[in-house]
Amino acid sequence: MASAWIALDDDGFILESSSLHLPSCFPSALRSEIYAVLLGLNALSHDSSIFIYTDCSHLISLWTRFVDSPFSPKLLREPNHLLWLSIRQLIMDHNLTVDLNKVPAHADDIYNIQADSLAKDAHLSLQPTVSPLAFCYAPCLLTFNSLPIDMNIRHFFRSIADARALLSFCSLARFTALGSPSLFDWAGIYFCLSQIKGFASHKDGRPEFWIFRIKLLLDMLPTLTTLQQRKPYLYSSDWLCPQCNSAPEDLNHLWTCPYILPDLNPCLTHRSEIIKFRDSCLSSFLSLKPLDITFQTKFSALDCWNYESPSPSCLWLTRGLLPVHLTTFLNQHFPFSVIYKYISSLLNDFQVALYGEIWLCRNVLFHAWEESQGISTASKLRGPSINSSSIAISPQNHNSSLATVSQDSWISWISSSIIRVDYGSHTWIFCAA
Structure with a gap:
């Protein structure tokens, strides 16, 4: 950032200039x-008495509010209030008379062009940057790390608190276990979190999807693996996924479960939604400006779109953890503010689909499986006891799963226990129990 001014006498001769x-x-x-x-x-x-000519109408309007008018404490809430206070102090101490005048921008005014040229040269030069405190004449000056706080003080302290909270958040063990924090774009993740808009469920108005997104990010969804840790007296540690009975049901297994029904295949659904998410991102960014086929090829080849395995970064993205290689690649062509804006909206749509097409369906089937194991709502509310412990280790119930149960025995239960809800282009099923 640079600044420049030119001083003229009454005859239009340049007396002095500075940048x-x-x-x-x-x-x-x-x-x-x-x-x-x-x-x-x-x-x-x-x-001294001077006339100041500027092409910035905003400067003139703010001058009227902050310099010509009597001092108001509201000025301290404004950006650049230290500069305005310094100007007020200079005018008062030096007994200056100042009159501002507007000149048309880009109107070939020779002096305006020269001032702009000086500022550009200063910006590109290697001259040392002066201290931010060098030209502050405000009677009261607040600093942070030796830098003046020239913005709304409340907003500044709030931003410091938010930054510290984000630092603590990204340092959680659940994230550091995945790898170095530098693998993720935490600024983008924070932006996406700040944009979450929960919608109400059909039943009691709770923001069910908002809760789903937060728990998904934090790996706190009540998968069987999580329940085995929370309630080992109800859920045996050697039980596998109730749907496929082939692997532990942890967070990643939700998207790779091979369980197949005519309208339910978590693995294929996840792959389909990843492809849709990728293509939507590509279309959105290509709509902003034309980019050659190389951009499209490299974007589609990013590791976060590798749904076959799926790759770790693909699973991170599913959770809402933006891989830094995704935003870094896009930043070669777009500013981060634009990237976050579009990614946030499309990530929301992607997770809406996962919520309706996989998670809610899984919950219905999981509830049916729990009933087959004798795990009731009442037993979940009770603490561990001898009777409840026998549920988890009963040989009769051990290794039972929906993969080995007749479809007729639980499809009839599903039909009587769920209702259908339309949300936009999605039709979802909700457990009514």
Whole structure:
């Protein structure tokens, strides 16, 4: 970020000019304009009267609010309030008379063009950046890590608290067990979390999908493996997936379970939704600007779209953990703000499909299996006891699964125990019990 100003006498001759490479904290075009005014005022002698010409109408409107008007504490809530306070202090201390005038932007004004050129040269030069505190004349100055806080103080402290919370969040053992935190784009993950909009279920208005997304991210969904850890007196540790009876039912198994019904195949459904997610991302980004076939080929070849195995990064993405290689690749063509905006929306749609097409269906079947094992709602609410412990280790129930149960015996139960709900383009089933 850079700033520049030119001083003219009454006859239009250039008396002095200056340009400066500015601190990059809180960068903005408006901040550069305000800095130029502040630096110009600082070069004036006492009791001077000047006319300032600028092509920034926003600067003039804010000048009217923050300089020409009496001081108001509301100024402290505004961005760049330290610069405005410094300008007020300079005008008062040096007894300056200042009048701002608007010049048309891009109107071939020779002095405006020269000032812009000076600022660009300063931005590209290797001159040292001055300290952010060098031109602060505000009577009261708050700093953080030796940097002035030039924004709404409450918002600043909130952002610090959010940053610390995010640092603690990404350091959780459930994430570090997957690998280095650098494997994930935590800024993107935070953005996606902040965009979650829960919708109400048919029954009691709870945001069921919001809860699903959070538990999916944290690996807290009540899979059989999780229940075996929480309630070992009800769920035997050697029980396998109730649907396929071929592997433990953990979070990743939800998307790779080979259990097959005419309208239910978790593995194929997950693959189909990953492909749809990938193609939707590709279409969305290609709609922003034309990119050659190389971009499409490389994007589709990213490891996070490898649904065959599936790859670890594909399973991370399913959970809502954005792999850094995905956003880094897209950042070669798009800013992160655009990437997060589109990825967040499409990730939501992807997980909506997983919720309706896999998770809710699995819950219905899992509930049927629990009843076949004698695990009732009442037994879940009770603590461990001799009677309840016998449920989990009963030889009669051991290794029982839906894969070995006659379809007629539980399809009739499903038909009487669920209702259908339409949500957009999705039709979902909900357990009514």
